[in-house]
Amino acid sequence: MSDLRELYQEVIFDHNRHPRNFGKLVKANRHAEGFNPLCGDSLDLYLIVDNDRITDIKFEGQGCAISTASASLMTEVLKGKTLTEAEQLFEGFHQMVTTGQQPSFDIGKLSVLAGVSEFPARVKCASLSWHTLHAALNNSNQPVTTE
Amino acid sequence: MFNVEQVREQFPILKSTVRGKPLVYLDNAATTQKPQSVIDAESHYYDALNANVHRGVHKLSQDATDAFEKARDTIQHFIGAQHREEIIFTRGATEAINLVASSWGRANLQTGDEILLSQMEHHANIVPWQLIAEQTGAVIKVIPMDETGTLNLTQFEALLTPKTKMLGITHVSNALGTVNPVQYMIEKAHQVGALVLVDGAQSILHHAINVVELDCDFFVFSGHKLYGPTGIGALYGKKHLLNAMPPYQAGGDMIFKVTFEKSTFNHLPYKFEAGTPHIAGAIGLGAAIEFVQSVGLQHIAAHEAQLLAYAAEQAKSIPQLRIVGQAKEKVSVLSFVMEGVHPHDIGTILDSEGVAIRTGHHCAMPVMDFFKIPATARASLALYNTQQDIDALFTALHRVTEMFLK
Numbered sequence: 147m148s149d150l151r152e153l154y155q156e157v158i159f160d161h162n163r164h165p166r167n168f169g170k171l172v173k174a175n176r177h178a179e180g181f182n183p184l185c186g187d188s189l190d191l192y193l194i195v196d197n198d199r200i201t202d203i204k205f206e207g208q209g210c211a212i213s214t215a216s217a218s219l220m221t222e223v224l225k226g227k228t229l230t231e232a233e234q235l236f237e238g239f240h241q242m243v244t245t246g247q248q249p250s251f252d253i254g255k256l257s258v259l260a261g262v263s264e265f266p267a268r269v270k271c272a273s274l275s276w277h278t279l280h281a282a283l284n285n286s287n288q289p290v291t292t293e
Numbered sequence: 294m295f296n297v298e299q300v301r302e303q304f305p306i307l308k309s310t311v312r313g314k315p316l317v318y319l320d321n322a323a324t325t326q327k328p329q330s331v332i333d334a335e336s337h338y339y340d341a342l343n344a345n346v347h348r349g350v351h352k353l354s355q356d357a358t359d360a361f362e363k364a365r366d367t368i369q370h371f372i373g374a375q376h377r378e379e380i381i382f383t384r385g386a387t388e389a390i391n392l393v394a395s396s397w398g399r400a401n402l403q404t405g406d407e408i409l410l411s412q413m414e415h416h417a418n419i420v421p422w423q424l425i426a427e428q429t430g431a432v433i434k435v436i437p438m439d440e441t442g443t444l445n446l447t448q449f450e451a452l453l454t455p456k457t458k459m460l461g462i463t464h465v466s467n468a469l470g471t472v473n474p475v476q477y478m479i480e481k482a483h484q485v486g487a488l489v490l491v492d493g494a495q496s497i498l499h500h501a502i503n504v505v506e507l508d509c510d511f512f513v514f515s516g517h518k519l520y521g522p523t524g525i526g527a528l529y530g531k532k533h534l535l536n537a538m539p540p541y542q543a544g545g546d547m548i549f550k551v552t553f554e555k556s557t558f559n560h561l562p563y564k565f566e567a568g569t570p571h572i573a574g575a576i577g578l579g580a581a582i583e584f585v586q587s588v589g590l591q592h593i594a595a596h597e598a599q600l601l602a603y604a605a606e607q608a609k610s611i612p613q614l615r616i617v618g619q620a621k622e623k624v625s626v627l628s629f630v631m632e633g634v635h636p637h638d639i640g641t642i643l644d645s646e647g648v649a650i651r652t653g654h655h656c657a658m659p660v661m662d663f664f665k666i667p668a669t670a671r672a673s674l675a676l677y678n679t680q681q682d683i684d685a686l687f688t689a690l691h692r693v694t695e696m697f698l699k
């Protein structure tokens with residue numbers, strides 16, 4: 147039960163109910179789609195990258211509380227970051243949700259998702275937006291899937 | 294008399310705990326648990342009978358062959374087939390459908406022929422037909438359903454034409470629980486000269502099946518959804534149809550004589566059983582059927598119907614809960630969505646209470662598309678479930694509403 151509370155923190159509910167940066171970015175110069183074929187979750191991620199810096203970012207799609215909150219938190223954290231910083235956050239986040247270890251550097255609000263590591267079946271939900279980010283930044287036209 | 298506690302005693306796994314809570318297993322449409330007699334039958338084969346079948350002159354091989362072939366007889370009688378050689382062992386329902394689509398389809402389908410499927414088919418009864426349609430130029434037509442998850446029979450009849458060569462229809466929908474009127478549909482399909490494959494994966498454990506009365510041309514099911522082992526299932530086919538079909542896979546056991554110039558094929562059922570079969574699985578499946586027969590399908594069906602009605606009644610206590618699949622004729626499946634909560638989150642919270650359900654598209658994406666939802670949460674029942682299991686489900690669902698919808 148404590149694990150469940152760790153997973154579903156207030157911040158997660160808040161971002162699930164009121165996702166930040168939700169919608170389309172008409173002027174986006176990077177875009178990718180992500181799917182989780184197991185549960186039917188889908189996500190569209192839009193970015194404006196200017197001089198190696200993420201100046202704007204939005205997402206839309208449907209998913210569970212974990213995937214929606216994770217996408218919402220990701221957009222908040224990434225806005226204004228350089229691509230190198232984004233990559234470092236990706237690494238830190240990935241380490242945290244798979245092993246439960248907080249990374250050595252500050253990942254800000256993302257740390258509320260640490261509880262996911264206790265629920266292996268939900269790691270994919272939390273990671274979907276980040277994999278989609280990778281695809282968008284690498285300009286891959288193939289939709290990414292979590293499988 | 295049916296006594297659920299006595300039944301539960303026979304399933305060792307039901308005594309286990311999950312996350313510190315007693316296991317409440319409500320994912321039976323995915324796979325059922327196994328009674329001790331099935332576990333024993335499989336291990337007895339490895340303990341005492343292990344040898345290859347149909348090959349040895351030695352005693353052990355003969356004993357293994359006898360046990361394996363006895364399982365075929367058990368299946369034959371269980372589904373009312375006229376001839377034992379009409380029962381082909383496969384890995385499961387999926388492989389059985391692939392066998393028919395591939396073998397019968399390649400030999401019989403031509404450009405413009407139609408394969409009729411329903412909107413509520415499992416992917417296993419869609420994709421094999423798509424592959425064969427691509428190869429032969431045949432076309433797939435779809436029988437639509439309505440908002441309750443009931444097939445539109447008027448549309449069905451309108452879709453039946455002399456071009457219809459095969460009707461592939463699930464007896465019971467795994468995503469909705471709908472029981473389709475297969476007897477009627479078979480009769481109608483036969484009137485235009487089409488053959489019918491009935492996907493019995495979800496009906497075999499709730500309904501007494503008689504393939505002769507149904508007059509279906511093919512019937513498929515999986516052992517693991519009938520309290521038996523995984524990796525084993527069966528295809529029933531009418532003898533004259535199976536005889537006319539080319540082999541599906543080739544190798545040992547399915548031949549009479551092999552030279553590099555030409556091989557001749559074994560007779561039924563071996564023509565379709567290339568290679569060493571899942572001997573222990575077949576024996577386990579035989580034991581599973583004997584178990585079901587000892588309890589009695591009519592008692593099982595009555596018990597499950599009563600639990601489903603109880604669950605549907607309980608569901609009314611949660612205003613945010615909407616049942617997906619409200620057909621008049623339905624069995625053992627409570628598929629639902631909750632306003633404001635994704636099925637995945639429901640699944641995780643239930644799991645923390647020891648309640649195992651399935652969440653997702655249930656390998657029936659066209660059903661999800663029809664209802665315009667990405668997924669459902671699905672509780673599915675079996676003979677060992679109790680009223681307490683349903684109560685545990687709803688206690689956990691009330692927790693979901695507390696957490697998410699306060």
Ligand SMILES: Cc1ncc(COP(=O)(O)O)c(C=O)c1O
Pocket residue numbers: 322323384385386387388415417418463465466467492494495515656
């Ligand atoms: C209606 C239906 N058909 C076919 C299958 C496929 O069964 P298997 O995976 O055992 O081959 C299933 C399994 O979920 C099913 O529910």
